[in-house]
Amino acid sequence: xxxxxxxxxxxxxxxxxxxxxxxxxxxxxxxxxxxxxxxxxxxxxxxxxxxxxxxxxxxxxxxxxxxxxxxxxxxxxxxxxxxxxxxxxxxxxxxxxxxxxxxxxxxxxxxxxxxxxxxxxxxxxxxxxxxxxxxxxxxxxxxxxxxxxxxxxxxxxxxxxxxxxxxxxxxxxxxxxxxxxxxxxxxxxxxxxxxxxxxxxxxxxxxxxxxxxxxxxxxxxxxxxxxxxxxxxxxxxxxxxxxxxxxxxxxxxxxxxxxxxxxxxxxxxxxxxxxxxxxxxxxxxxxxxxxxxxxxxxxxxxxxxxxxxxxxxxxxxxxxxxxxxxxxxxxxxxxxxxxxxxxxxxxxxxxxxxxxxxxxxxxxxxxxxxxxxxxxxxxxxxxxxxxxxx
Numbered sequence: 001x002x003x004x005x006x007x008x009x010x011x012x013x014x015x016x017x018x019x020x021x022x023x024x025x026x027x028x029x030x031x032x033x034x035x036x037x038x039x040x041x042x043x044x045x046x047x048x049x050x051x052x053x054x055x056x057x058x059x060x061x062x063x064x065x066x067x068x069x070x071x072x073x074x075x076x077x078x079x080x081x082x083x084x085x086x087x088x089x090x091x092x093x094x095x096x097x098x099x100x101x102x103x104x105x106x107x108x109x110x111x112x113x114x115x116x117x118x119x120x121x122x123x124x125x126x127x128x129x130x131x132x133x134x135x136x137x138x139x140x141x142x143x144x145x146x147x148x149x150x151x152x153x154x155x156x157x158x159x160x161x162x163x164x165x166x167x168x169x170x171x172x173x174x175x176x177x178x179x180x181x182x183x184x185x186x187x188x189x190x191x192x193x194x195x196x197x198x199x200x201x202x203x204x205x206x207x208x209x210x211x212x213x214x215x216x217x218x219x220x221x222x223x224x225x226x227x228x229x230x231x232x233x234x235x236x237x238x239x240x241x242x243x244x245x246x247x248x249x250x251x252x253x254x255x256x257x258x259x260x261x262x263x264x265x266x267x268x269x270x271x272x273x274x275x276x277x278x279x280x281x282x283x284x285x286x287x288x289x290x291x292x293x294x295x296x297x298x299x300x301x302x303x304x305x306x307x308x309x310x311x312x313x314x315x316x317x318x319x320x321x322x323x324x325x326x327x328x329x330x331x332x333x334x335x336x337x338x339x340x341x342x343x344x345x346x347x348x349x350x351x352x353x354x355x356x357x358x359x360x361x362x363x364x365x366x367x368x369x370x371x372x373x374x375x376x377x378x379x380x381x382x383x384x385x386x387x388x389x390x
Contacts, residue, residue, distance in 0.1 A: 043059045
């Protein structure tokens with residue numbers, strides 16, 4: 001984040017962008033130093049978040065309070081579990097903590113052991129941004145939850161191999177909707193000999209003169225195999241017409257043919273799962289901003305990404321038509337709300353696991369869809385008609 005792009009406000013540590021986004025307004029940024037550490041955080045926008053200097057200042061104060069609270073964790077723990085150096089041996093022996101000018105407070109040995117264990121694991125946490133620390137800890141819990149479902153995916157894969165069945169999973173959604181991350185979690189522990197990830201680039205001259213579906217059919221699975229398409233033939237339903245990569249006639253032919261094409265696949269014992277990751281406009285913008293600012297993610301940001309926000313309405317129109325016209329009984333769409341990446345990944349895995357009966361299913365796991373993140377096409381279309389923001 002380049003400070004040259006921001007002006008100082010009258011509030012110390014609060015900055016506002018010089019340029020204004022047409023839809024979101026100017027951006028407020030906090031930049032200050034506290035306890036020898038420098039902090040930078042985007043607080044919000046003048047339009048989408050209805051912020052002004054006063055409200056942004058309040059957010060800045062709240063952010064500083066969270067930092068103060070986090071940095072005082074050690075002090076709070078110490079007030080319960082440590083005493084001055086001269087008397088520490090005495091405290092440990094008695095399993096108690098003595099505060100200066102306060103009554104003795106007894107602490108059990110298990111509590112002391114727990115504190116020592118956590119302190120050894122976390123280490124010198126004061127040097128870590130509390131938001132980064134919290135995010136890292138949450139990822140551990142997310143990892144443990146996902147691992148149980150990943151075990152089930154291995155069972156499903158073995159069942160497909162045993163029964164010689166074929167599965168295709170389509171991952172569709174706007175840019176930065178979380179398709180790639182979901183694919184990585186789904187395949188992380190699978191047998192790589194029995195699955196493939198297909199992400200096709202621009203069509204070649206030969207492919208342009210072929211039947212449209214031909215380039216996808218070349219990658220279809222054989223018996224016992226799973227193929228995951230990171231974007232699929234539905235490029236022609238959204239991306240291509242928005243950017244003018246196909247003619248209106250080609251678009252209409254696809255929309256008329258695709259349902260029958262998929263019906264034939266299912267009729268010939270292909271297990272076809274269509275996932276649409278639905279990200280909100282504000283969350284997509286935040287993810288683009290993260291890609292822009294983080295050197296580890298900058299490679300993800302493309303020229304197409306930069307146009308996605310400006311073309312939001314056009315993509316919404318094509319998305320609506322795609323879901324309305326291509327959702328069928330034999331090959332239904334599954335809508336996954338993806339603003340919360342972990343929840344979206346869990347729901348996507350549930351959809352895959354519920355698509356087929358497999359041996360040794362762990363019925364102690366929750367396979368029921370979370371209706372906040374895993375919703376019907378009818379509900380998605382109704383929300384789009386009402387809000388026009390997804």
